[in-house]
Structure formats: structure tokens, C-alpha cells
Amino acid sequence: xxxxxxxxxxxxxxxxxxxxxxxxxxxxxxxxxxxxxxxxxxxxxxxxxxxxxxxxxxxxxxxxxxxxxxxxxxxxxxxxxxxxxxxxxxxxxxxxxxxxxxxxxxxxxxxxxxxxxxxxxxxxxxxxxxxxxxxxxxxxxxxxxxxxxxxxxxxxxxxxxxxxxxxxxxxxxxxxxxxxxxxxxxxxxxxxxxxxxxxxxxxxxxxxxxxxxxxxxxxxxxxxxxxxxxxxxxxxxxxxxxxxxxxxxxxxxxxxxxxxxxxxxxxxxxxxxxxxxxxxxxxxxxxxxxxxxxxxxxxxxxxxxxxxxxxxxxxxxxxxxxxxxxxxxxxxxxxxxxxxxxxxxxxxxxxxxxxxxxxxxxxxxxxxxxxxxxxxxxxxxxxxxxxxxxxxxxxxxxxxxxxxxxxxxxxxxxxxxxxxxxxxxxxxxxxxxxxxxxxxxxxxxxxxxxxxxxxxxxxxxxxxxxxxxxxxxxxxxxxxxxxxxxxxxxxxxxxxxxxxxxxxxxxxxxxxxxxxxxxxxxxxxxxxxxxxxxxxxxxxxxxxxxxxxxxxxxxxxxxxxxxxxxxxxxxxxxxxxxxxxxxxxxxxxxxx
Amino acid sequence: xxxxxxxxxxxxxxxxxxxxxxxxxxxxxxxxxxxxxxxxxxxxxxxxxxxxxxxxxxxxxxxxxxxxxxxxxxxxxxxxxxxxxxxxxxxxxxxxxxxxxxxxxxxxxxxxxxxxxxxxxxxxxxxxxxxxxxxxxxxxxxxxxxxxxxxxxxxxxxxxxxxxxxxxxxxxxxxxxxxxxxxxxxxxxxxxxxxxxxxxxxxxxxxxxxxxxxxxxxxxxxxxxxxxxxxxxxxxxxxxxxxxxxxxxxxxxxxxx
Numbered sequence: 001x002x003x004x005x006x007x008x009x010x011x012x013x014x015x016x017x018x019x020x021x022x023x024x025x026x027x028x029x030x031x032x033x034x035x036x037x038x039x040x041x042x043x044x045x046x047x048x049x050x051x052x053x054x055x056x057x058x059x060x061x062x063x064x065x066x067x068x069x070x071x072x073x074x075x076x077x078x079x080x081x082x083x084x085x086x087x088x089x090x091x092x093x094x095x096x097x098x099x100x101x102x103x104x105x106x107x108x109x110x111x112x113x114x115x116x117x118x119x120x121x122x123x124x125x126x127x128x129x130x131x132x133x134x135x136x137x138x139x140x141x142x143x144x145x146x147x148x149x150x151x152x153x154x155x156x157x158x159x160x161x162x163x164x165x166x167x168x169x170x171x172x173x174x175x176x177x178x179x180x181x182x183x184x185x186x187x188x189x190x191x192x193x194x195x196x197x198x199x200x201x202x203x204x205x206x207x208x209x210x211x212x213x214x215x216x217x218x219x220x221x222x223x224x225x226x227x228x229x230x231x232x233x234x235x236x237x238x239x240x241x242x243x244x245x246x247x248x249x250x251x252x253x254x255x256x257x258x259x260x261x262x263x264x265x266x267x268x269x270x271x272x273x274x275x276x277x278x279x280x281x282x283x284x285x286x287x288x289x290x291x292x293x294x295x296x297x298x299x300x301x302x303x304x305x306x307x308x309x310x311x312x313x314x315x316x317x318x319x320x321x322x323x324x325x326x327x328x329x330x331x332x333x334x335x336x337x338x339x340x341x342x343x344x345x346x347x348x349x350x351x352x353x354x355x356x357x358x359x360x361x362x363x364x365x366x367x368x369x370x371x372x373x374x375x376x377x378x379x380x381x382x383x384x385x386x387x388x389x390x391x392x393x394x395x396x397x398x399x400x401x402x403x404x405x406x407x408x409x410x411x412x413x414x415x416x417x418x419x420x421x422x423x424x425x426x427x428x429x430x431x432x433x434x435x436x437x438x439x440x441x442x443x444x445x446x447x448x449x450x451x452x453x454x455x456x457x458x459x460x461x462x463x464x465x466x467x468x469x470x471x472x473x474x475x476x477x478x479x480x481x482x483x484x485x486x487x488x489x490x491x492x493x494x495x496x497x498x499x500x501x502x503x504x505x506x507x508x509x510x511x512x513x514x515x516x517x518x519x520x521x522x523x524x525x526x527x528x529x530x531x532x533x534x535x536x537x538x539x540x541x542x543x544x545x546x547x548x549x550x551x552x553x554x555x556x557x558x559x560x561x562x563x564x565x566x567x568x569x570x571x572x573x574x575x576x577x578x579x580x581x582x583x584x585x586x587x588x589x590x591x592x
Numbered sequence: 593x594x595x596x597x598x599x600x601x602x603x604x605x606x607x608x609x610x611x612x613x614x615x616x617x618x619x620x621x622x623x624x625x626x627x628x629x630x631x632x633x634x635x636x637x638x639x640x641x642x643x644x645x646x647x648x649x650x651x652x653x654x655x656x657x658x659x660x661x662x663x664x665x666x667x668x669x670x671x672x673x674x675x676x677x678x679x680x681x682x683x684x685x686x687x688x689x690x691x692x693x694x695x696x697x698x699x700x701x702x703x704x705x706x707x708x709x710x711x712x713x714x715x716x717x718x719x720x721x722x723x724x725x726x727x728x729x730x731x732x733x734x735x736x737x738x739x740x741x742x743x744x745x746x747x748x749x750x751x752x753x754x755x756x757x758x759x760x761x762x763x764x765x766x767x768x769x770x771x772x773x774x775x776x777x778x779x780x781x782x783x784x785x786x787x788x789x790x791x792x793x794x795x796x797x798x799x800x801x802x803x804x805x806x807x808x809x810x811x812x813x814x815x816x817x818x819x820x821x822x823x824x825x826x827x828x829x830x831x832x833x834x835x836x837x838x839x840x841x842x843x844x845x846x847x848x849x
Contacts, residue, residue, distance in 0.1 A: 034661070038668055038785045045779060077782025090782055587622060588608045 011329050013349035014415045016499055017463050018429040023510035026503070027328020029320060030511060032095065039096050043078055043103035051107045055389075058109050058230030061222060063191035066113050066232070067147060074144025078104070079118050083126060088139030094331040098272045098323065105276030108393035109230025116187040117141065119269050121148035124196045124208055124258050127340045128250040133210055137194065149192040151183035151236050152259055158184075159406045162206055162256055166199035166238065176242040177201070177209060179216075183236040185400075189219045190232030197238065198259055201252050208249035208258045216241035227392030261344050263402055267354040268330070270401045271323050271361035274394075278316045278361075278368045281390050282590045285309065285372045288379075290588055299375070303574075306581035308371045313580055314526045315364040317592045321503045322360065326353045352414040355407040356496045362397035362404060369394040408492035409485060412470055415495075416481065430471035433464055437561040451512055451524060452505050454568065455531040459505055461565035462498035462538050466491060468561065469545045476549050490545040497534040504530055522583050522592070525576045532571050539566040593647035593741060595638040596698050597671065598708040598721070599631040601655055601662040605713065615813050617684065627662045630709025634770040636777045638707050639670045641741055648672045652698050654682045654690070654798070667788035668780035674793045675701075682798065686809035687719035694720070695727040696799035703765055705746070710735050710769040718769075725767035732767040733760055737774045 011025070032040075050072055051058075057065050073079050081097050083089025101119075105111040122141045125133055140146040157163040166181025179199050186195070197211045211217065220235035249258055286309060289300035299305050333346035347354075373380035373387045380387040398404045419426035450456075470491050477484050504527040512520035539562065546558050583591055603609070603623040610619040638649045651666040653659050654677035663674045677697045685693065698706070706728070711718035718734075725732035737757070738749035746762040751771055762768070780788075826841070827834020842849045 034664060035785050035789060038665065038780060038788075039782055041665075042780050042782065042785065075781070076779050081782060090786070092782070586608060586610075588606065 010333055012424060013329075014352045014418055014424045014426070016353075016502060017415065017466060017495065018425060020460075021502070021506055023506045023513060026325045026506045026510065027095070027331070028507045028510055029324050030507075030514065031328070032099070036093075036096050036099055039081075039092070040099035040103050042076060043100045044106065046073060046076060046078065047104055047106045047110065051110045055107060055109060055230050061190070061232070063232055066110075066188075066230075067144075067191055069110060070113065070117060070147060071144040073104075073114065074142060079114075079144050080142030082118060082123065083138050083142045087126075087134050088142045094327050094334065095324070098269075098327045101269050101272045102276040102279075105273035106280045107230075108273075108277055108390070109228045111273050111276070112187050112228050112231035115266075115269060115273065116149050116192075117144075117147060120150035120262055120266050121188065121192075121196055123262050123265060124150070124249050125210060127261070127344055128208065128258050129210070130246045130248070132246040133249075137210065146193045147188055147191055149186050149188035149195045149236075150262070151186045151189075151195045151197045153184050153186075154182060155184050155235075159403060161198070161259055164198055164200060164206065166197065167203070168199040168201045168207060168209060170201070170245075171242070174245070176244055177248065179209065179211060179238045179241045179243060181238050183238075185223070185233055186219075186236045188232055189234035189236050190222060195236060196249065197236075198255050199238075205253035206255040206259075207252050208255045209243055210247040210249065211238065211241055211243045214241070226395060227389070228396055229392075257344075261348060264347055264351050264354045266401045267358035267407065268323070268326060268350075270397060271319070271354075271357035272327075274361040274365035274397055275316065275320055275323055277390065277394065278312070278319065278365050279590050281368050281372045281387075282309070282312050282316055282584070284386050284390075285312065285368075285375045286584045286590065287588060289375055290585060292377075300581070300585045303578070305375060306585075307574075307577050308375060309584050310529075310577035310580035312368045312371055313584055313590065313592060314530050315367060316590065317523070317526050318500050318504050318530050319357075319361045319364050321507045322357055322500055325503045325506070326350060326357055329353070352411050352418075352495075353499070355402070355410045355414065356492070356499055358401060359404045359407050359411075359492070360496050360500060365394045365397055405485075405489070409482070409488045411492040411495050412473075412488050413482060416470075416474065426467075426470075430467045430474070433467045434471060436464075437468060437557065440561065440564065450509070451517060451520070452508060452527060452531075455501065455505050455528055458531050458535045458566075458568055459498060459501040462494065462501055462535065465538055465542050465562060465565050466494040466498050468558065468565075469494065469542050469549075472546065472549055472558065487545050487548060490541045493541050494538045497538050501527075501531050501534050522580065525580050526592070528571055529573050529576050529580070532568070532573060535566050535568060593641060593645050593704045594650070594702060595641060595647065595705045595707060596650045596652055596701055596703045597631070597635045597638045597666070598694055598698075598706070598724070599635060599651055599653045599662055599666060600628040600709070600712050601625050601653065601659045602628045602712055602714040605629075611814060611816070615815070616811050617814065625658060625661065627665065628709050628712050628714075630711065630713075630770055630772040632709070632777050633772050633774055634707040634709050634768075635666050635669065635671065636775050637739055637770055638705075639778070640775070641705070641739065642670075645741055647704070650675065650698075650701060650703070652677070652694065654679065654693060654697070656680045656682075660793070663793055664788055665780055667791045667793075668784040669778055670784060671791075673791055676793055676795045677798050678795050679798050683714075684811070687715075687717045688723050688808050691720050691723035691727055693798045695724055697796055699728065705741075705765060706730065706767040708767070708769050710771055721767060721769040728767070730765055730767045731762060732769070733762055734769045735771050736768045737771045739768065 051069055054065060077090050078100055080089030081092040081100055084091040104114050125137055141148055152161055154164050168177045168179045171178055181199055193213050195211045197209050201207050216239045218237045223233040225233060289305050290298050292299045329350055330347055333349060334343050337343045337346055369391045373391050376385055376387040379385045382388060415426060418424040473487050474481055508520055508523040508527045511523055542562050546555060604626050607623050612619045642649050649671045651663055651671045651674040653663050663676055667674060675697055677693055708721040722732055733748050733750055735751045736748045737751050740747040746764060748760050748762055748768060750758045750760060752758055826837045
């Protein structure tokens with residue numbers, strides 16, 4: 001190991017569940033550099049000035065406009081940020097890339113077009129392409145001249161992606177692969193110049209290919225979608241399509257590695273994309289609530305609306321906190337790594353975090369969209385106002401990039417797999433916890449001066465509850481654990497909340513350390529309300545899971561431990577939410 | 593051609609304004625900041641002139657450290673270097689005092705042209721540029737919407753009232769105040785943002801003699817416009833006479849027909 005590698009402290013993926021972090025160990029939005037903020041601002045201005053006014057044209061399927069917008073984004077450097085300078089990109093850090101993604105997502109439709117281009121449609125080439133393929137395609141992808149798409153799903157294989165039926169066979173002269181098959185729900189299909197396609201060689205070797213739009217390539221009709229109507233989604237039909245052997249991605253039979261690794265990154269990106277949407281929705285909602293008068297007052301002055309605004313802000317802020325904490329870990333793990341394989345391993349390390357962010361943010365995004373419609377009232381149901389489109393656009397996030405059900409099951413699944421491989425010391429931690437559960441110590445009353453001491457205790461206990469339920473499930477079902485979907489979903493929810501609670505506490509403490517407790521007060525409010533509510537959700541989930549798994553004395557013992565772990569004095573959330581809402585109302589925007 | 597562009601940082605247009613306790617200014621704690629709109633167009637004009645005729649674009653701004661974001665943004669868009677006059681309360685200077693500070697900061701630059709926005713979006717005096725020209729001994733033109741530097745002098749187009757324009761030929765060096773909305777402002781590209789890191793920002797203190805002259809003018813009170821409603825009945829019960837009078841008033845007082 002080189003000296004450079006030794007110096008940076010890599011955080012083990014999933015270790016948040018069994019280890020404690022200090023505020024200075026986590027990356028937060030307060031750590032953005034001036035350049036990163038400027039890059040975010042360029043992306044925001046581009047979307048607000050060039051894309052937003054033209055969304056109606058995109059929704060009328062003006063795909064020439066989509067291409068033009070991609071070219072403009074390319075000129076600004078917004079597409080090539082993930083591609084290295086060697087291949088015509090800028091090779092920027094993960095944080096800058098996340099900020100670009102977040103801001104581009106102020107338009108949900110264009111974000112899908114953009115995401116297919118910069119993420120799933122081009123990263124397989126960045127990480128797995130041959131030298132020839134990289135030189136041939138990446139510079140023109142970075143400039144927006146070539147539009148790309150990602151074709152994995154088929155009519156009969158969605159979540160079960162490896163069951164794909166598309167085939168590829170090597171030509172007799174060994175120079176080409178010949179592809180046949182039909183792919184479904186392909187973003188950008190209506191105007192893409194090239195596709196990253198997954199197909200099976202010799203019937204069983206799942207592999208990835210670059211396929212140019214040309215002879216044998218055709219697309220179906222535009223799908224009539226619920227939302228993101230300004231993005232093209234079609235079936236892709238391949239009939240004896242020849243693609244040169246240089247366009248094979250990675251190796252024959254190693255397509256799953258490509259597909260799933262790209263999805264890992266896609267999930268973190270999707271969470272970031274939801275965040276951009278949530279901030280914009282909240283911005284609209286606050287303004288509308290301030291403008292709209294009923295009973296002689298702005299509706300933002302009513303408690304019912306304040307509660308909504310505050311909760312929307314809490315979920316947005318906590319979501320942002322989780323995202324950038326994770327982006328920071330990925331950045332640390334990948335920053336000095338040149339080799340693609342090592343880079344992918346670094347990203348794979350945080351697969352569980354990526355999945356939990358995908359689930360949390362997509363559901364928070366739907367929550368924010370739903371409450372936005374409600375705040376707009378009747379106008380929320382009218383297509384002449386922004387809430388209606390936002391509501392429809394948001395819904396897809398829980399479905400694509402792996403459904404939330406698949407991703408929920410992946411969270412404990414990935415952690416268990418890592419534990420089995422000895423990468424994560426989950427089992428000793430679970431064992432220690434079970435000992436604690438069986439012979440509880442009457443803990444002394446810790447007098448802690450640090451802010452959020454009570455919340456930190458709750459976050460620690462949330463992790464214990466996750467370990468307790470997961471440990472119980474592992475013991476009971478052993479190798480059949482993967483089939484216990486209802487239990488896994490419950491455990492996943494607890495893990496998500498635990499990560500969220502801890503992330504919020506760490507960020508708030510970091511702000512308090514840097515700017516003082518007064519400056520951190522508004523964040524303390526959000527963190528306290530979030531933890532107060534999260535521990536109640538966790539308690540309900542754990543009760544459900546435990547009651548389904550064990551009975552009698554064992555159940556009574558575990559429930560007694562659960563009661564100890566969830567014990568807390570409820571806070572006055574009404575007052576705290578009121579203060580949070582007032583920050584938004586006074587600033588007339590999302591001011592966190 | 594060497595151009596100095598003066599740029600001011602002002603509170604965001606969308607900000608909800610609150611008046612401070614003393615009633616003399618707005619509460620700055622709540623604000624987020626942006627570049628003064630017409631100054632952005634002045635910078636764009638300078639960058640376009642540089643693209644056509646070569647030379648250098650130097651940005652000058654004054655205020656506390658937060659002003660750096662305006663400066664860095666200008667450098668990212670293509671300005672070559674910057675001068676930052678650092679001081680906490682410079683935003684409250686009178687137009688004369690502000691012009692005095694700025695004149696001392698840029699006097700030693702061998703410029704061919706000085707550009708400013710035509711007025712600031714916060715105070716809206718529209719005087720700083722003009723006074724600055726006097727202090728630097730330069731001729732000036734205001735509300736400029738087009739600059740042609742292909743000849744020896746500068747041909748500038750000014751906006752007059754009522755859809756009238758005026759072409760003027762200015763000697764060099766001179767000072768122009770630029771109107772908003774005259775062009776499409778370029779974005780700070782990602783390459784530009786990265787390149788800006790290496791560009792020089794020279795920090796200078798405001799000249800003492802300049803800040804000493806702050807007392808020419810000061811704000812004693814600011815307040816929100818007071819809303820009042822007055823109802824007048826026209827025609828004294830006679831609808832026809834009322835309609836005629838209404839039409840007359842709409843023409844002569846409201847001037848909307």
C-alpha cells in the first residue's frame with residue numbers, strides 16, 4: 001500500500017451500523033468549496049434559463065430540443081464532468097458531480113435525459129470500455145454531440161435483470177457480435193445515437209455491448225407515461241445488429257458486474273436528483289403559502305400549513321445530509337484511484353448506503369410532492385400550476401433504478417453478505433448486543449454537555465434495534481433469510497432511519513462546532529424533530545418484525561429490550577416545527 | 593484594449609426585506625447576495641470587446657469578503673484579474689464617497705475603457721459611474737446599449753426616451769454606464785470556474801482620504817412604501833358624465849389610454 005493510500009482514512013461500507021463517527025469524519029454541504037458552489041450555480045442557471053421555460057416543448061416530444069439542450073450542457077462542461085480529461089471531459093470530483101446532478105434535476109424530465117447521458121449511458125464505457133471505444137465515443141458524449149442510452153430491462157425481466165432474453169453471438173470471422181432482442185423502457189431511445197445493451201452470449205453469458213443506432217436497430221412508439229413526459233421512453237428492438245468486437249464492455253459473461261455497479265452509482269445519483277426536485281418543490285410551496293390569502297391572512301400563518309412546510313424541510317435537509325455524507329465517502333475512496341477496477345470496488349463498498357439513499361430520497365420526494373399539491377389546494381390539481389407536474393414526475397423515482405422493494409431487501413442483504421465475507425464485523429456486534437439484551441445492565445444516567453446528547457443515544461439505540469432484529473432474523477431463518485421479504489423490509493426501514501438520524505446529528509454538531517450553537521439552532525430543531533419521530537417509526541417496525549419471528553419468553557425479552565432502546569421523553573414538536581416553518585416563511589424560500 | 597469593469601454585490605432580488613432596528617438599512621443577516629444586474633451586462637460587454645479586439649478585462653468590486661463571490665464569478669466568466677477593495681461598511685457610502693474609493697483603486701490601471709452598470713439594484717442612485725468619470729477626468733456616456741470599438745474612437749448607442757436612440761462617438765479612454773438586458777450573458781463554464789482559481793485577485797484597502805468623505809450624505813430613515821386607498825365617485829350619479837370623466841382621467845392622469 002502506498003503512503004498516499006495509507007494517509008486517507010477509508011470508512012468501511014456499512015460500518016455506520018456498528019461504529020460511531022465524529023462530526024469531523026463526515027462530509028457535509030457546509031464543506032463545499034467555492035468552486036463546487038459555483039459549479040452548482042452554473043447548473044442551476046442553465047436549467048432555470050434554458051430548460052424550464054421549454055419543458056412544454058419537451059413534453060410535446062420535441063427531441064431535437066432535447067439534443068440541443070444536451071449540446072448546450074456539453075458546452076458548459078456539465079456533461080463531461082465525470083469523464084476524464086484524457087477523453088475530453090473534466091474529470092471532476094464526486095461532490096461537484098453530485099451538485100450538478102442535484103441542480104439539473106430542477107427539471108425532472110430533462111434530468112432523465114441528462115442522467116441517461118452522463119450516468120448509466122456513458123459510465124459503462126468509462127469503466128469497462130476498450131481504449132478504442134473510449135477514444136471513439138467519450139469525447140463526443142462529453143460534448144453532447146452523441147446521445148447515449150442504457151438498455152438493460154426487457155418485457156419479461158425487470159427486477160430480475162439477469163433473466164434477459166436478448167442474445168449476442170460472435171460472427172464467424174470473429175470481428176463482430178450480432179445482437180437480437182427487445183429492450184423496454186429505454187430512456188433517450190427516441191433520439192439516441194448509441195446504446196449500452198446487455199445480452200447473453202451463447203445463451204448464458206450475460207454481457208454488455210455498445211451498439212450504434214444503425215441497420216437492424218429500431219425503436220417502438222413513445223410510451224404514454226404518468227410523468228417525466230418530456231423525456232423519451234421507448235422499446236428498443238435489435239434485429240441482427242452487428243457491433244464490432246471493440247464494442248464489447250469488459251469481458252464476455254461479466255455483464256452483471258457492469259449492470260449492477262452502474263446501478264449502484266445510479267442509485268446515489270437518483271437520490272441526489274430527488275433532492276434537487278424536493279428543494280424546488282419546497283421553494284414553490286413556501287412562496288405559494290406566503291402569497292395565498294384565506295380568512296384575511298397568508299395560509300403560511302396557519303399551523304396546519306406550517307407543520308407541512310416544516311416536515312417537507314426536515315426531510316429535504318436530512319436527505320441532503322445523508323447524500324453528501326455518502327458522496328463524501330465515495331470521493332475519499334475514489335479520489336486517488338486511477339484504475340477503473342479499484343474505482344468500482346470503492347463504489348461497490350457503499351452499495352448499502354446507495355440503496356438506502358435511493359429508498360429514502362425517492363419516498364421523501366413523493367411526500368414533498370404530495371404535500372405541495374395539498375398546500376396549493378385546488379390549484380395543486382390544475383396543470384396550470386407547478387404542483388401537478390411535480391407530483392406526476394416524482395412517482396417514477398420509487399420504481400426505476402431498482403424498485404424500492406428490491407433496494408430495501410438489498411440493504412440488509414448487502415450488509416449480511418459483507419459480514420459473511422468478513423468485510424464488516426456485523427456478527428460480533430450482533431452477538432455483543434444479544435448478550436446485552438439477555439442480561440441488561442442498569443445504565444447510569446450519562447450527563448452529557450454536548451448538544452443532541454439525547455438524540456445521539458436514540459441513534460445508537462436505533463442501530464441496536466436494527467442489529468437485534470437482523471440478528472434474530474439471521475438466527476431464525478439462516479440461509480433462508482433472503483426469502484423473508486416482509487422482515488427484511490422492516491429491518492431496512494430501521495437501518496435507513498438509523499443512518500438518517502446519525503447523519504443529521506453529525507452535521508448539526510459539525511455546524512455547531514464551526515459556527516456556534518446559536519447558528520446551529522435551526523438545524524438542532526430539525527434533527528431533534530426527526531429523531532423524535534424516527535424512533536417511533538423504528539419501534540413500530542421492530543415490534544412488527546419481532547412478533548412475526550419469535551414468541552413467548554423470547555418475544556417478551558426482546559420487546560423489553562426494545563422498550564429500553566426506544567425510551568425517550570417526547571419533545572414539543574409543534575413548537576419546533578413552527579420555528580422551522582418560520583425560517584422558511586421569513587426567507588420566502590428553502591433557506592437551510 | 594484594457595477595460596475595467598466595476599461590479600457591485602447587492603441583495604438578492606427575491607429576498608424578503610426587513611428593515612433593521614435603527615431604521616437606516618435593511619437587515620443584512622437574512623440576505624443572500626447576487627451581482628448587480630446591469631453590472632453583469634457591463635462585464636458581458638467588456639468580454640465581447642475583448643473577444644473582438646483583444647486586451648484585458650479587470651474587474652473591481654468593493655465590500656466585505658462576501659464580495660469575493662461576485663469577483664470569482666466574473667473571473668469564471670472570463671475576466672482576467674480583479675481588484676477587491678476590502679471594507680465592511682463600504683456598501684453604505686454615498687455615491688460620491690463610493691466613486692472616490694473606486695477612483696483611487698483603479699487610477700493606476702492604464703485602462704482604455706471603464707464600464708459600470710447604469711445603476712445599482714439596491715440604492716438605485718445611478719450616480720456613482722458618472723461621478724467616478726469626473727473624478728478620473730474622463731468623458732462618460734450613460735444608459736449605453738451598444739458599443740462599437742472597431743474605429744478609432746468608440747461609437748456608442750444610448751437609449752433615450754420613447755423609443756429614441758442616440759449614436760455618439762466617444763474618445764478613449766472614457767467611462768460608459770451600461771443598460772441591462774442588452775445581450776445574452778454567458779454562463780460561467782466549468783472550465784472557466786476551474787481556471788478562475790489561478791487568476792489574481794488583488795486586495796486593497798480603501799484610500800483613507802476617500803473614506804473620510806463619507807459624511808456628504810447619509811441615510812437617516814428607510815421605510816416601506818405606505819399603502820393608502822382613496823375612492824372617488826365620478827359623474828355625481830350621472831353614468832354618462834361619469835364615463836366621460838373616467839375616460840378623460842384615464843387619458844390624462846393614469847395615461848393608460
